[in-house]
Amino acid sequence: MTRVFNFSAGPAVLPEAVLERARDELLDWHGHGLSVMEMSHRGKDFVGIAEKAEADLRRLLDVPADYRVLFVQGGASQQFAMVPLNLLPEGGSADYLDTGTWSDKAIEEAARFGRVNVVASSRATHYTGIPPRAAWRLDPDAAYVHYTPNETIVGVEFHEPPDVGGRPLVADMSSTILSRPIDVSRFGLIYAGAQKNIGPAGLTLVIVREDLLGRARAACPTMLDYAVFARNGSMYNTPPTFGWYLAGLIFEWLLAQGGLPAMAERNARKARKLYAYIDASGFYVNPVEVASRSWMNVPFRLADESLDARFLQGAQAAGLHNLAGHRIVGGMRASLYNAMPEAGVDALIAYMRDFAQRHG
């Protein structure tokens, strides 16, 4: 078995040690004679797995006691509706910041349920940066302020949460959560699809300040009401048990790596290396303003677009997979989530250097 370096933007590479453990336990968890997938979610074995996962996540992110952790389904796209259905009162308004495709999708869905005020947009500059904070037109009456800390397609990232006064700050952290420490108390609600830094697709994590629960609209489906999840320990109905278990293994792995401070150091180093090479190469280009470059998703273009296919083929042959950019922007993209080892970045840079020498 030779594992490749997988630069997919999501579903993405998982830590090899976690996959090995899942494999070893797949038919017989801890000598209990059955798979985690076969356990009743209400039995004490699975409840133990679920509670440990939450406790480890709380430790990793230092989640304050007045925040609830929910394990839900439907991905970030379902959150685009759940956020307004739970937090935007009928007739109210919410503030959204537009920094790319994913902000855009969140805005479009929220607008179906109420008034959306786009406080600022970087669309005119092709989403290559973050609109300066001073230019944001926040509504003093907004129910919340929504933003996308990391835009996976263009590779733009907020390195600090913005100051939005006292309003609840809501963040789609799908592609940046667990990549570094964050101050959870700065947020009203954080959501994240699992398939980048948390675990397999099909699990979505929500961290929500308790006082924001219980505000769902009358017409909110039961399974889209955060309070239902909070009241039932995320087991109002059968949760995605295997995804929850794998997320728990990843949380354990992160703690063993030294937690989020260690991941931040490693992730910053990986990204710095790749951007430094791109900028110095004279062959590859990343157009994002330096202060807003993503640690997680590094898009780049070749000097000559007609070489794209050859670049990707050669990369694949060298064991560097899934480097094609998102279909709506083209070019290349290297996603460097937690589970991408530094050796993968080194191998990518070596390949890029060699390719540039041969075709530059």
Next chain:
Amino acid sequence: MTRVFNFSAGPAVLPEAVLERARDELLDWHGHGLSVMEMSHRGKDFVGIAEKAEADLRRLLDVPADYRVLFVQGGASQQFAMVPLNLLPEGGSADYLDTGTWSDKAIEEAARFGRVNVVASSRATHYTGIPPRAAWRLDPDAAYVHYTPNETIVGVEFHEPPDVGGRPLVADMSSTILSRPIDVSRFGLIYAGAQKNIGPAGLTLVIVREDLLGRARAACPTMLDYAVFARNGSMYNTPPTFGWYLAGLIFEWLLAQGGLPAMAERNARKARKLYAYIDASGFYVNPVEVASRSWMNVPFRLADESLDARFLQGAQAAGLHNLAGHRIVGGMRASLYNAMPEAGVDALIAYMRDFAQRHG
């Protein structure tokens, strides 16, 4: 490794051969150097897995060409809202049959979105049978008729779909799908949580007649609109890829077993044996009317309730796990889904016989 016989009502036992294959492929799918969990859902490898799973399911159930197969999230509980949000027009009415806890929950959720006409209920007889078809008060203007072909808690099952005239018949098949052949053309829409006969929790299957698509209410969240799933091959956003893959392995396994006619024969034999022993025992009781007894979930009570705990302990020691009844009814319950081997039923009967002899 000793695998136990797992009688859990769900998440439930999976075929050992499927788990073995998933284990062997977990870090390196078909020599591609990565796990299915790590594949982009839009890459050709995963698309191939997804398409094969759908094709095999269509073959198993002989799904007509004018039906769409959707792979969604949220479980049957989310379907309780999706069905009315998609099929019940504002101001319209829907017919629901009440045969147990799960029908009840479907009714309660639908009533939040429109008028619900309960056509008949077996509540007064503790859900131990199915109200006779002649007594159903169907509304000629109902948008659809909803029923629950198998009630997992009380163990009541419809062995044939009811005739409801031309109205679209909607069925929650979570705990009976794939246990026998069905005539899909009798239904408008079928939904099923995966965690009994399809695969792991976190995946939900929907089979819907094409003409019922595109009727969602304006206020239906995008991720709850069947048409969005149909238009996008169930990949509007990232689907639960690993669950989809495992479902595909199970569909292959079912085809290798001889398909649904073979499963029906095996399931009928398993259930028949257990009911025959219960009825003859003079020690155990199943209260359900004989014609409506479930093949999938067999609840039973001991003559003396105070022996319940001892029965369960002894069963566990004999490798017969998860036999406690649902918390709202108590007693015992043996779930005999497709993946429960006949040897498991034989071992259960042998244990029950021995226990009755020692305590009768």
